[in-house]
Amino acid sequence: MSNHFSSQPASSGGSPSSELGLYIHLPFCRTKCTYCAFVSGSPRSEEEIDRYVEALLVHLAAGADRARGRALTTVFFGGGTPSLLGPARMERILAAIHEGYALTPGAEITIEANPESGTRDLFERLTPLGVNRVSLGVQSFHDDELQWLGRVHSVAGVDRALESARAAGIDNVSLDLIFGLPGQSLDRWRETLERALARDPMHLSAYALGFEEGTLLDRLREQGTVSPACDEEYEAMYDAMRERLAEAGYGQYELSSWSRPGRACRHNLIYWRRDEYLAFGVSAHGWYGGLRYGLIRDPRKYMTIIEDNRCMVGADPFWEGLLDERHSLSSDEAASDAMIFGLRMTRGVDAASFSRRYGYAPAERWGETIARLRDRGLLEADAGSVRLTPRAYFISNEALHHFLD
Ligand code: SF4
Structure with missing residues (x-):
């Protein structure tokens, strides 16, 4: 199933705007x-976590120059399990961000939390520092499915974490769900959806279970112990979700994301609109100043490099030694990325802003592609925008790869 999408895109493109994530x-x-x-x-x-936080603080201080004069509109703590760091470490990281970066009033600050570490103490201590959104890794509202996925929490834990966030004044909570577990019936998935809706979240994200290389699940598949659901099953679950969430008043604004009005994730919109974002911490991907970059993936290497280069603050070594990948995008590559990511949003790509940024309208470069996909019922286009049709959402990659040319 090709629509599984991680919490951060592995690539990006576009040109700077005033917003920065x-x-x-x-x-x-x-x-x-x-x-x-x-x-x-x-x-x-615990010392290893402390050491990582120290390295991250140095890195954040070194990167602050890059954000000077820019309005920081979103911060997203992803992982991993950010909530596992506990309040004291998170307070230090947030204090460093406030010190080094110009956060706009009301900036969206999201922390990903798992139910077992999403405590009231954590949320109460982070709200004064601006955390106003929680993305809760729920995945399923069936305890047996949670166990099968290797999750350490239970459904009761989800309710405790939800209550804790709300008691701390954070009503903007997103629930992350997974569908298409081997053997999961459509009815069981519908039950998870109903239980999610009963908790009245502001936002929902749902991803098809992926069998990614290197995971235990993939090894089990190779051994023949586990068989992935078939595409028809995934599609039936995806369609059922779209229908039910629309009925419940949630607007789908991206292939895997739904929200109450005005509660779309502003940080993720930065990715999909190809605005700029800086990235810190192992394996994080950023897009800044025409460079798309990915940081090294080994935490110990990350810490050692930063510890050995404490002079990096102020010496423009922002990237030095910490990059795993870097690619300066040509304007055409950036435009391709803008189409591929922009078409993930249900409103599609706005033709006027695309033209302002890249110097031509989508139809000028991809006229034939657009016509072909429109004939197949996968795309809609008019003078204002280009967008996927709902029919194409589930098979989006089939349509999107045509914009690589
Ligand atoms: S999926 Fe599980 S192991 Fe992976 S980052 Fe989330 S909580 Fe951690």
Whole structure:
């Protein structure tokens, strides 16, 4: 199933706008979930987490120059399990951001939390520092499915975390769900959806279970112990979700994202609109100043490099030694990226802003592609925008790869 989408895109493109986002990767988890391909793992000790935070603070201070004069509109703590760091460490990181970066009033600051570490103490201590959105890794409202996925929480834990966030004044909570578990029936998925809706979240994200290389789940598949659901099953679950969430008053604004009015994730919109964002922490990907970059994936290497280069603050070594990949995009590559990411949004790509940014309208470069996809019922286009049809959402990659040319 090709629509599984991680919390951060691995590539990006576009040209600068005044908005700027900040992504921070915190790679620690209590245990590794069976399906997880993110850079995450259990820390060897509490000291290791402290050491990582120290390195991150140096890195954030060194990167602050890049954001000077820019309005920082969103911060997203992803992982890993950011909530596992606990309040004291998160307070230090947030204080460093406030010190070094010009956050706009009302900036969206999201923390990903898992139910077992999303405590009232954590949320109450982070709200005064501007955290106003929680993305809760729920995945399922069936305890047996949670166990099968290798999650350490239970459904009761989800309710505790939700209550804690709300008691701390954070009503902007997103629930992350996974569908298409092997053997999961459509009815069981519908039950998870109903239970999610009963909690009245402001936002929902749902992804098809992926069998990513290197995961335990993929090894089980190779051994023949587990068989992925078939595309028809995934599609039936996806369609059922679209229908039910629309009925419940949630607007779908991206292939995998739904929200109450005005509660779309502003940080993720930065990715899809190809605005700029800086990235800190292992494996984080950023897009800044025409450069798309990915940071090294090994936490120990990350810490050592930063510890050995403490002079990096102020010496323009922002990238030095910490990059795993870097690519300066040509204008045409950036325009392709803008189409591929922009078409993930249900409103599609706005032709006028695309033209302002890249110097030509989408139809001028991809006229034939657009016509072909429109004939197949996968795309709609008019003078104002180009967008996928709902029929294409589930098979989006089939349509999107045509914009690579
Ligand atoms: S909690 Fe999230 S990041 Fe951590 S192992 Fe599970 S899926 Fe991966």
